[in-house]
Amino acid sequence: MNGIFLIGVDITKVSINEDKGYISFILETDEDDISHLSSSKISLAKNEAKIKIGDVKLDEIHPDLIGLATILMCHQFIGKRLVLPVEVSPKFLEGANSVLSKYKITSKSNEDISANKPPVRSRPGLAYSGGADSCAALAVMPGNTVPIFMHRPMSKDSIYDSEAPLRSCEELKEVGYDVKVIECDLEYLRKPIGFPSDLANAVPAVLLSQSLGLDSIAFGTVLESAYGIGHEKYIDYGNGSHWRFYGKLFSSAGIDLCLPVAGVSEVGTSIIGNLSPFGEFSQSCIRGKWNKPCLKCWKCFRKELLAISLDSNKKVDLKKIMENSEVQIRLSAYPISHENVIIYSIQNIDINSFPVLKIVRNRIDMSTKLDFLRKWYSPSLTFIPEKWRTNIRNKILKYLEIMDKEDEEILLNWNMYPFLESESTKKSHSKLTSFWQDL
Ligand SMILES: [Zn+2]
Incomplete structure (x- = not known):
């Protein structure tokens, strides 16, 4: 299958090439796409993404999986068509077009291509990042789960360091996981560097799902991201556009989405990390070296703060971390990203040992009831494929209590607007933002 370019007007054409163990996706954008891109802050930096798929041959990959990978990779860059x-199965084409709203797929399906189906003896995959949430997901998933790490080649333009996640993968291999580290540079498609769609880190897992016998791909999406806890207001995730869109897109390609920790908050994933051996395999900071997080970034701040609240003997120089402008900028956000986790942590820290936190404490709502963050929200089971539900449920319950009705009420009624809109909060916010000069 060599570089098939289809001719057309104002459409995005994607072609694929296979060369020495690599697959290249080549994007050809036209005026329509460019006008769409110029209206956003994100731009297309280059038009080719390479994935090292090793021994797997391009013609052994089901066309629906190539279709899904193409969408995950190009989603942000497409204008109308x-x-x-490749030609895909009618099921995939119809399914994908039923949820694509900004643009439609205008290439053809082929009646002779039957829809992709996982094998009978299948196993789950996990789009693995090496971070705390990803490790907690692995800790509650079946033992035969395949963690697949998308290895982004390092670049001198970025402070990203892949040493820690690669070491994490090595550690998992040591204990028997069939870990796959797949080189893929799709994050360089965009400027600024990053994922071109929310679930683009699953592209290697999608392309290899057939050869690995996967029935589903899991993500370390936590309660905060799924249900909006810690953000302005609760989100009914199951009925929201994100789940409808990606759930349908993946299932049309014969893969189920799996969100094993969607009912677990960042506090919960930290507890799982402390109670299971998996905590040692994780490192959320992607700037430091293995076991030497940078202690300068926002992830490090949040993680250390939470760790102190879970273990009062932990010694950390929080003031030093807070001297970094990235941390100050993030703490000056309104609301603070994962504000619930910040509140929970400060509620459970002896503030006299960390006086630098007082100014943050004055900005947040210390009266918020947050015990539910230590527990598991069981309605999130719907985001786990039926085949693995019982297994994952039992594992979660080894680490966490289940939320009762009262906890669930607090979660469902999460709403920060009245607090954020109050004059006194705004005042303490400006005190916080002017505090940084004195630090
Ligand atoms: Zn860091």
Whole structure:
């Protein structure tokens, strides 16, 4: 299958090439796409993404999986129409087009291609990052789960360091996991560097799902991201656009989405990390070296703060971390990202040992009831494929209590607007932001 370019007007055409163990996706954008891109802050930096798939041959990959990978990779860059590099099954084409709203796939399906189906003896995959949430997801998933790490080649333009996640993968291999580290540079498609769609880190897992016998791909999405806890207001995730869109897109390609920790908050994933051996395999900081997090970034601040609240003997120089402008900028956000985790941590820290936190404490709502963050929200089971539900449920309950009705009420009624809109909060916010000069 060599570089098939389809001719058309104002459409995005994608073609694929296979060369020495690599697959390249080549994007050809036209005026329509460019006008769409110029209105956003994100731009297309280059038009080719390479994935090292090793021994797997391109013609052994089901076309629906190529279709899904193409969408995950190009989603942000498409104006009105997308031409896939291969003909797909009618099921995939109809399914994908039923949820694509900004643009449609205009290339054809082929009646002779039957929809992709996982094998009978299948196992789950996990789009693995090496971070705390990803490790907690692995800790509650079946033992035969395949963690697949998308290895982004390092670049001198970025402070990203892959040493820690790669070491994490090595540690998992040591204890028997069939870990796959797949080189893939799709994050360089965009400027600024990053994932071109929310679930683009699953592209290697999608392309290899057939050869690995996967029925589903899991993500370390936590309660805060799924249900909006710690953000302005509760989100009914199951009925929201994100789940509808990605759930349908993946299932149309014969893969189930799996969100094993969607009912677990960041406090919960930290507890799982402390109670299970998996905590030692994780490192959320992607700037430091293995076991030497940078202690300068926002992730490090949040993680250390939470760790102190869970273990009062832990010694950390919080003031030093708070001297970094990235941490100050994040703490000056309104609301603070994962504000619930910040509140929970400060509620459970002896503030006299960390006086630097007083100014943050004055900005947040210390009266918020947050005990539910230590527990598991069981309605999130719907985001786990039926085949693995009982297994994952039992594992979660080894680490966490289940939320009762009262906890669930607090979660469902999460709403920070009245607090954020109050004059006194705004005042303490400006005190906090002017405090940084004195630090
Ligand atoms: Zn860090």
